[in-house]
Amino acid sequence: MMHSKTKRNEVVSMNIIELKNVGYAYENKRKVLKAINLSLEEGKMYAILGSSGCGKTTLLSLMGGLDSPSDGQIFYEGKNIEKAGLSAHRKNNVAFIFQSYNLIDYLTPKENVALTSKLPPQPILERVGLTEEESRRNVLKLSGGQQQRVAIARALASDAKVILADEPTGNLDEDTAAEIANILKECAHQMNKCVVIVTHSNELAKQADEVLRLHRGEMKMLDRLNQSGRSGCYTEIVLQTYKAFNR
Amino acid sequence: MDLLKRACLYLVRKKGKTATLLAFLLVMATLVLTCFSIQSATITANTNIKKALLGYFTINAKHLDTGITESVLNQILSIDGLSGNYILRSYSYANYYDTDGKLLEISTEGAAQTPAEYENAGKIVASSNSENDSYFTEGGFKLTEGKAITSENGNAVLIHEKFAERNGLTIGDTIQLFDVTDKNRVTDVTVAGIFTSTKEQDAIGIAPSCDLYDNIVFTDLATASYLLYGTEDETNIQFGDFHVNDPEELDRIMEQVQEINGVDWNSCTLTCYDKDYQNAKKSLEGLQNIVFIAIAVVSAICFLVLALFMTLRLRSRIHETGIYLAMGISKGAVLLQYLLEVFIVAAIALLLSYGASAAISNQIGSRLLSQVTAETYETVDLTQNAETAKQPTEDLGLSEIIVEISATDYAIVWAFGLVICMVSTALAAYPIMKMNPKNILSQMS
């Protein structure tokens, strides 16, 4: 599945993350995830939909190397992430945007962004809509939405190729949410990153190149959401994910 | 952002938590340091006591035909551990004559019955230096004219002022001493001084005339040796008090003395005098034990409390730990940051504790030591030793001991304190570091 650099420019597809028969169960409980097969490409934005408690956050944390799957393997650029070490995987390959922000509370937004990046933090923070003054405040003195934007900026600033976002727009108003969605899309299309978004929002899912649905621990691939946005108007294709990529 | 910067930012931004930790470590460091400095003060006190509460042994060679000969004495004096401070004494009885061969008159007032041979005799007291003789130091004898007798001014005597008056003797006069038991031993001596006695006669009414204070003649050891043993060029002695540097070594030294050949040690009496020291030592050891136990207890408590404190501190930072791990910062680096924070605060606490402890330990230390001094006073007093009982504080030099923090103590407390901080932090962090980041993050909220 490895592609050369020149080829990457011609051919859009390049599998950066691949899950093979990934299953996961919390200590001696029923399986939250069952034999998930999934291939994610660079330069694309994915949306994962699913009812609450179906295992979306769990899946994201497995892809991000926060935990090891109970069954199956996860590959990054063709290499099993456990081989190189999960810590190295987290450090070099993925950046998280958490459902609950997860900012370091004794650091300013600038310092939070500087944790993962050597780039000057201010332009990135401005891009997600924080003023210079807000960037110097203690993060706890920001609103929920502002904190979420700091978390997004922190992920954008890192040079990881994969961005894993868990409900990144959950606390934002429609306009800001749309703006953030645009930024994430830009990130995928212009910076050639692989952006995976877990969301309940159809609006955000519409922006995605691919929409995946997690149901009863299994992954279903959906077409792009109907451009009109009317719910229920998209066709479900029940196919194994690897088949879906053969187009 | 490197971990040193993160550690510093944490300390600066979380001022309350930093202040709590600092106060906590400061109290602990001060406590331990105070215990340490009091402990070293007791060691100094012990050294002072060894010097002040003289340990010595006596040899009584009265029953040896030749006494302690000069060569044996030299062998004794060369034994390791003697302080060089010693007193030698000999006693004899002699009849006193003037140069014309006329018997000098002695006092018989208040005397008990005297054996026939001793009817005209007086007691000869010889010591290495008459000034140090117990008659002069404790017995109320006082030199009124002339100078004391030492080994250097040979063939000289001190006579009682009443004896001088009775026989019309003055300084510079020559008299003759005839040994009572062997009339052939006779020697000419010069009157070098005249003394008086202020104390009442000891054993009044039962002392024979020859033992009356009025009839005592002080002379040098060589003269006494001639009268006792007939020695010409040598000085043999009857009694010796030998002071040692360290009372703990008395037994060893006395054994070595008895290993000297050519002396019938069974006929001699060797007596050890270290009761004062042993008593003082006992109360000092009591204090040392207390301080030692205090150090052990304080350290153990500090360790436990610190471990608990660190556990609580790190528990409140589980979330933060999870975030760092999720960002790919290694567990080692996160732990190192936490250790570094504690290290910085501990270093500040240790610096501050120096001043705090210096103030406290001097207060507590001198109080404890003066308590020991008081105890020593009581025990010394029980031994009826007037000399040391008079002013024990001065003699023992305990009150002057400054309870100071020595460089070694300070270094030990630093090393010890930092190790305790590091170990307790590492222990507190262990359960968190064992978890995987997903579990840590799902534990938050």
Ligand SMILES: Nc1ncnc2c1ncn2[C@@H]1O[C@H](COP(=O)(O)OP(=O)(O)OP(=O)(O)O)[C@@H](O)[C@H]1O
């Ligand atoms: N630490 C845990 N221990 C045991 N069970 C867990 C744990 N975390 C999550 N679960 C369970 O695993 C399932 C999947 O949880 P997960 O957080 O992945 O859901 P989700 O899809 O992200 O839900 P939501 O949309 O509400 O965020 C749920 O049933 C949840 O109760």
Ligand SMILES: [Mg+2]
């Ligand atoms: Mg979730």
